[in-house]
Amino acid sequence: MRQSVRSAGVRRFAAVCLASAVVLVSAAPAAAASAPVYVPVLVPLTGFLSLEGTSQRNGAMLALGLAPTEAGVHAEVFDTGTSPEGAVTALERVIGRDDVVAIAASMLGTQMLAMRPLAEAYRVPLITVSGTASVTGPDTRYVFRFFPADPVAKRAHARYVVETRGFRRPALITQTTAYGQSGRAHLLEAFRSLGAEVVADEVIDPTVRDMLPVLTRVAAGGPDVLVLHLHAGSTALVIRQARAIGRTWPIVAGSAMHQPSTAALLAPEELAGVCAETASSPISEDRPGMAAFVAEYRARFDSEPDAFALGQYDGMNMVLDAILGGARTAEAVRAALAEGTHRGLAMTYRSDGTGNMAHTVAIICYDGTSRRPRVVARAGDPVAPPDPTGPAEPVAPTEAAERTDVADAPPGR
């Protein structure tokens, strides 16, 4: 069943690509005659964020790799590591070129903060999936974020916990990193405004491996739900060790839990009662466009796509749309991103005036029988409680047809 859906998706995806290519070849002589443009991909491929950075690279390169020849796009990948200095050096290497029109940039907030002044100085748009709030702002004209910012994502996270699930005594575990501190601040504020009492507020370093002390302190608070905002490794360790000591708290985690690579660290039964906030969950949806994306991603990279890959994929497709629409300079691409609307695979993207393009948050839940989560709610949608007796393959193809905010196939090509 699943295999046949995948094959059909691939066939449709290929057909759409072929048809799009034919149309573009005949309809875009101006683009064909234009000089090639350069779109470098600067992401962290080494260091503590290498998994996420690799997803980002894969998403960007999948979009750029599927671009028709007529787009004249030349892409190149550079590893930024995880230091701000490494990111700026990589950016300086490419940003001075005359043919650069946009740059896929690191999802690491501190790197984006370091790269931003250079992008503003050279007037080249950066396309990122960083969630760190301060990456975009009123003074930022050249950063475009294709992932919900922390204020949006954490508000939805808290609302799902309190309003949808009805929990009133959340215990919060966050990380000491930039990601953790930013999310913690927004979660605490959201819980306060929703009237929930945070009974435990634990902050842990990513190097912590023994979660028993933290879980013991959390238990002392008598929580009715465990809310996590941790990186992938810590998320898996907290869940595993909580289950190992017999704690059956419902768990609503941050976006790291939606990653297939995180779920792979846990047994399906350990995932029972675990939900997470994310921008999207590509492997959870069977609508044709998404299935084709997933199939192509697996074929090219031999791994499972996540929301970071999809967000970057959508972002680069919006850039490609602009290029194919005649934007052959960085300023023209920036204008297209700032003013346009893009129906991506994950959601519809439109700038809020400060470069925030993504405004939809999904909630996924695992049912304890597989590592494939089900999308149970989206921010803005009526947030419905999860169905614990739901099927193992819960996403019906009809669900995609009901969504009007997403593309049904890779757009434009």
Place this chain on the structure above:
Amino acid sequence: MRGFGGSAPDDGRKAALPITVGIVVWLVSGLVATGTPYDLRVLTVAGIYALGALGYQLIFGFAGALSLAQGSFFGLGAYVTAILGTRYGLDGAATLPLAMLVPTALALVVSLPVMRLQSHYVALATLGIGQVVSLVAIHWISVTGGSNGLAGVPGFAVFGFAVPRGVPLCLVVWALVGLGVLGAAWLGRGRRGLVLAQMRADPVVARSLGIDTTRLGVGLFLASAAYGGAAGALMAHTQHVVSPAAVGFGMMVSFLTMCVVGGRGRIAGAVLGAVLLVHLPEWLRGFAEAERLLYGLGLLAAIVLAPEGLVGLIEAAGARLVGGRRAPGERARPAPAAPLPAAAAAPAPLVVERLSRRYGGIRAVDDLSLTIAPGSLVGVIGPNGSGKTTLVNLITGLAEPDAGVVRLGDRRLSGRAPERIARLGVARSFQAGGLPGGLTAAEAVVVALASGTPARVARACLDRVGAGEVAEVPCAALPAGARRRVELARLLARAPRVLLLDEPAAGLDADERARLAELLVAERRQGRSLVVVEHDVPFLAAIADRVICLDRGRLVFDGPAAAVAADPAVRAAYLGCAP
């Protein structure tokens, strides 16, 4: 720009200077003239790291202390700059000096306890400092921005005049590196450089030569903090954002690697190491996933193939170059000799009163009293573990007595630091002499000269002990007999009133012993008091006025040398039973 304590001959060091300067000047000028913004950015960052590594070279390379705080000083400078720049709008005229001052103040607070520690304890203590600074950076969110750090740091400007990115900023950074090089060269030049080599080779020996290693170490620690803070300030202005990564252990490892790969103890090594380590990842970018592997292999190869660092290689090449030009048999011009220094004060008796020292349950020295008259030569014998070396350590301040007191004339020695006791005219040798291998014999003797004494006095000291011929030979190349003579010359350079020699005849052949005996007798005739710890009783019998024998820390014999062999207590001490 010499390398203190390196093993390359002096010719090599001197030849390395123009070669190294040439490489750096060529690189900087070439890139500034023709480089892309990217080239200039990498070169600018390399300059910033070079400044930080120069500072680290002071404490790690010069003082020989494995401090792990340089990353903290760098990050602290960066945070000071970011806070002042983003919140108060201050530019480099204020941020740069304050970014140097704050880490220096921190270094001052922690230095006195830390710099008294030895080797790995210094590493652990400074690692702790780094952890504290890192935790503050992460958790004091209202001030440091937490893990997100502080963004929007303004570019480098001085009194309102902005220094644009590219060539101007690169030149400013490298000009500051030039100043840093001059400062480091001043700190390590001349006799201070030689003293640092001794301190690095053996700090205990250095203290016994009257060198205040704590003061020197603290001074260099403060200087390293100032350099680190300056580098951090420049990085903040260049990068416009500061995060806890700036104070992380990774930053510390970078500085350490730069100094080791470039050449420990060499100023040029810090600069070349920084240039190489910043550029190497950029050169390897084309290798994609293999980049990290190649980077690691490159570093490994550098350390294996050039254990003295890049500058060590250049020095070796320079030595071959210079050596090849020099005619066979031609020697470096020896320095002219000067008169020996006179004793610092009038002769005085060395008095030991009821001295005791325990190590756990062992009485190393037990209620020991004796007097060494001026101009006498006293031999000390006893089986292994009888307390001979402990006695010398107690006299010279390397060990604290549990009870009793040591006096030199009317001066109490007990309770004083070893270097202060040495300055009162008490000189001692060690079983392992602690000569710095990279210094020549003459330089090793210069180390011991009192401040203000002309360096050429060293040559007279060497001549006095018959070691003038080896004055220009590196200590590492000296045979055992020559080493003993150089050690003795170094003690004479202190112009001591009392000489304590710990097994000076060990490892010498018969001729060398005879020569040593003559030397010791000659020194006694000069009015010095000599205490000679030896196992070779016939050697002592020939020169000593009297001999004392220790057994389990107690004095069992004190009398003429001729009577010692027949004394029942001495025989019992050695044979383990009553005769």
